[in-house]
Amino acid sequence: MPHVRHVLDAAAVRAWCSLALEALGRERAEIDAINVYPVADGDTGTNLYLTVESAHQAVEAVFTGLEPAAPALPDVMRAMAHGALIGARGNSGTILAQLLRGMSQVLADGHPREGDHEGPADGTALRLALRRAAESAREAVAHPVEGTVLTVATAAADAATATDGDCGTVARAAYEGACAALDATPGQLAALGSAGVVDAGGRGLVAVLGALSQAVSGNVVPVWRQRPMDGHARVDAVSVDAELECPDEHGVAGPAFEVIYLLEADDRAVARLRTRLDALGDSLVVVGGEGLWNVHVHVDDAGAAVEAGVEAGRPYRIRITHFGLGDVHADRAAAPPRERAQRAVVAVVPGDGLAGLYAEAGATTVPDRPGEPPASGELVDAIRRAHAREVVLLPNDAEMRHTAAAAAEQARSEGVRVALIPTRSAVQGIAALAVHEPDRRFDEDVVAMTSAAGATRYAELAVAERQSWTMAGICQAGDVLGLIDGDVAVIGHEVPATARTVLDRMLAAGGELVTLVLGDDVPDEVADALERHVREAHLAVDTVVYRGGRQSALLLIGVE
Structure with missing residues (x-):
């Protein structure tokens, strides 16, 4: 490693981002495989990787934008935290974004070196930053649970606080404290103990802290390996295809949807939003500040979760995941196909000109007004107006897929066969409409429209x-x-x-x-x-x- 000054400066943060991305890239599949809490959906490693990737891209943009001059530590830390916030994925990625934001609040906004806001951070600053990170992450989670990444973050901060020395010494102590806490997580959460694994989010944080230690010291830390537990074999490299046993309360019996979106709103509106979303579902994490927030929640009513965001401010980059979607598709595929049934296309369209174009092609349109995206109820009403037994739904916006998915599920419960084509733009919808043939078998028509949209x-x-x-x-x-x-x-x-x-x-x-x-x-x-x-x-x-x-x-x- 070329950077061995044992301080945390802009170059060290840049190296930290790169090393963390490399570490999560190597360990992503293994972390996915041990993901059993809060939902056994096997994506924690991937979500952490994508979150750090966004942080890394933001940091690189600062260095590129300021060349040939070198950026200061506050600029790079703010970029790292902001990049993680806007790119956070899943429960684990959202918490990691808040951990980085907490560190940024100390290293960028509250530099402890009196009179020096541009120089590197020392061991004292790093200890304070790790403590603030752990505290802010707990504050962001509606109902903190021990045995999770929160426990690992707190242990890292405790170990750092108990250590004197430069950044290299503090970062190494935080890493070792996190490893010890990670080993203990199966004894703190029944879901982990039953499956014989450690917390997936905590394991990802250990990888990130190992990268921090290497970035500030130049020394590669020993790779963490899970110790054998009573009644379970050692889990050093779990197969991605392994089926992990998990109690029902952490499986498909929970909420059906994971909803994530960025939100522009003030603090008071976010406080009200937390209360409303907490009543709607679980795994609620709201991170951010200064007008920009990342909202994560597991709910049964995805539309209601997004509508709550609309009431609080301006939600965007909305993503929805249906935890049981694979099973739903499998059941539906087994049903006998309906041939030559009456069919309609329902599309979300921005602008009256495009609405006219879509209507000429035979589509039922739903207006997408700036700042006023249609709710799931409006899409359900449009599907009903179409008076068809089969409906092809075109959301025409990546941020509308959550609402469209909720509307499709509602329409299916009313006996309408609905296919959701994940169009991300109105031009993809135009391409899909161009190959739409209502006299073709439904599945064939959907495949042709999906292919046309995907090729655009x-x-x-x-x-x-x-x-x-x-x-x-x-x-x-x-x-x-x-x-x-x-x-x-x-x-x-x-x-x-x-x-x-x-x-x-x-x-x-x-x-x-x-x-x-x-x-x-x-x-x-x-x-x-x-x-x-x-x-x-x-x-x-x-x-x-x-x-x-x-x-x-x-x-x-x-x-x-």
């Missing part, structure tokens, strides 16, 4: 509302952002130039047809110029242009 890459142009870290670097308020497949890929200053760059990147991988959907604020001259650019720079690629209408995005782009 999508992009959107939007205007940045404030300065922010993005996948493409730091943007300023008023910049034009080009989002490709949901991630910021281009930061520009004008719509035409940004759109050309986005098109060139998308068409570099090939394409036959470009679809442009213009919002009201984009003049026809821009569409004409983009058509000419595609015709001249990308031969044999056709272009079609639609007007999205008043509520549509600035510009939507689809490439098939």
Whole structure:
């Protein structure tokens, strides 16, 4: 390791992110395999990896955006915490994001070296940061449970507090304290003891703390291995396919959905949201602050959980996971298919122009107004209005999939056969509608529409509302952002130039047809110029242009 100063500075945080991502990449499958609490869904390792990946990307963006100058520790710590917050996945990832936020509150916002907010943190600062991390994580969980990652984080902080020395010594003590606590988790939680495994989230945190120790000291820590337990074999490398025995209360008998979303809201609204979500379900974790929060909860009514977020503020990047979805699909697949039944398409559509286009193609539309996404009840009403025994549902927005899934389940309970195609943009919905044939067998029609949507890459142009870290670097308020497949890929200053760059990147991988959907604020001259650019720079690629209408995005782009 080149960084061996035994202090925590910007370079050490950058190394920490990289090493943690590598460690979780190596151990992801094993952590997934021992995931039995709070739900045995086998994704804790993956969720932790994706959370740290987002933190790593945010840190790299700070270094890229400030080159050739080196960033300061506060800038990098804030980026790491912010990246983890916006990219947090699952219960474990959300808690890890809060742990990093707690550390950032000390290392970035409350630097203990008097008069020095730019220099490296010493052992005292790291001890305080680990303590704040553990405390803030417990505060974020509605009902803390011992034997989980919270226990491991507290033990790491206790071990660090009891140790004098530089950052290398403190980080090593925290790692060893976490390992000891992790070994004890099977005796603290019945689900873990029954399965003969340690807590998966705690194991992931041990990997992250091991990476921290290596980043500040340059020394690789011994790899943690689970000690044999009475009545159980040693679990050093659990097969991903292993079936772990888990009590029913931690299996499918719990809430049906995991709901996660980012939320822009003030503190008072979030306090009310916590109370409401706590009454709706369990595994409630709300992390963040200063107007931006990450909300995680397990519920039976996914729509109600999201509607609670809408009442509190502006939820977005909404994700839903149906814990029993595989079983539901298996049961439905065994039922005899209905041939040539009356069929309809229900689509969520932004903008009156697109609504007219979809209606001409025979779809029943549900408006998606800015800041007012439709609730699951509105989608159920639209399915009922369609008067069909078979319905293809197009959410046309990644953030609408949770609501669409809840609506689909409700409609199925009423006897309607519903297929949810996970379209993430209205241009993917257009591609699906183009191959829709109601006289075809339902399953065949769904497969064809899904394939067409999946083969369509999508992009959107939007205007940045404030300065922010993005996948493409730091943007300023008023910049034009080009989002490709949901991630910021281009930061520009004008719509035409940004759109050309986005098109060139998308068409570099090939394409036959470009679809442009213009919002009201984009003049026809821009569409004409983009058509000419595609015709001249990308031969044999056709272009079609639609007007999205008043509520549509600035510009939507689809490439098939």
